[in-house]
Amino acid sequence: MSLENLELYKSHIHEYGFSVINHIFSDEEIQKIIDVLNHIDTSRENFRKSKDLFAIRQFLKEIPEIRDLIFNDNIQKVVKEIFGEKYFVVKSIYFDKPETSNWYVAYHQDLTISVDKKMDLPGFGPWTTKQNQFAVQPPLDILENIYTIRIHLDDTDENNGALKVIPNSHAKGIYRPESINWNEETEEICMVEKGGIMIMKPLTLHGSNRTTNGKKRRVIHIEFSDRELPEALKWSEKLN
Structure with missing residues (x-):
């Protein structure tokens, strides 16, 4: 990866x-990550299991031994060069979409952040609480500032649930999926190789289709921000 290439990726994301x-x-680095995942105790409450999806919320907090494997030199370089010096982790989730999964995700934007408590703050809301975890829709400028990295542990294409996105939709504020004008918008499938990443702005409309080729799709989803939240509110998953 050369630095000038990163400038190209940065302008494409923008x-x-x-x-x-x-x-x-590398394949070896991915195998080390998978080995850790294969040896975790899946009975904890932040783990969600169904025949269509296995997910771990607060992933980097739950599995701290995986952090050094994930933040290799290349990821650190991407964060620094594309996002900026001051960016830190604010959310992490692991998704395993099994081979037989019928898990289908309709078009949506990622509109909530994970915080440590519920407070009455102007511009923040609606709120949701899951297992003592607080999520809230923050003001637009906070969402616009976030970057998401999705690390792919498997080759992913349109047959095993690769993300489909609507280019430029991140620049249109809150964009309700039911109001998508398909005469104006186009859809793009984001194929990612094993060991590759997809970088996304959370306001980019995205979804995924069911798996049809009997292949796994395992993804580590990490969100980054460089903002401190107002008053006494804090990011619940902040990691430098």
Whole structure:
């Protein structure tokens, strides 16, 4: 990865709301991550299991031994060069979409952040609480500032639930999926190789289809911000 390439990816994200960069992790690095995942105690309450989806919320907090494997030199370089020096982790989730999954995700924006408590603050709301975890829709400028990295542990294409996105939709504020004008908008499938990443702005409309090729799709989803929240509110998953 050369630095001048990162400038290209950065401008693509700025213009279209997403970009794919392959070869961020070697096969050996991915295998080490998978080995850790294969040996975790899945009975904890932040783990969600169904035949269609296995997910771990607060992933980097729950599995701290995986952090050094994930933040290899390439990821650190991407964060620093594309996002900026001051960015830190504010949310992390692990998704495993099994081979037989019928898990289908309709078009949506990622509109909530994870915080440590519920407070009455102007511009913050609605609020939700899951297992003592607080999520809230913050003011637009906070959402516009976030970057998401999705690390792919498997080759992903349109047949095993690769993300589909609507380019430029991140620049239109809150964009209700039911109001998508398909005469104006286009859809793009984001194919990512094993060991590659997809970078996305959370306001980019995205969804995924069911798996049809009997192949796994395992993804580590990490969100980054450089903002402190107002008053006494804090990011619940902040990691420097």
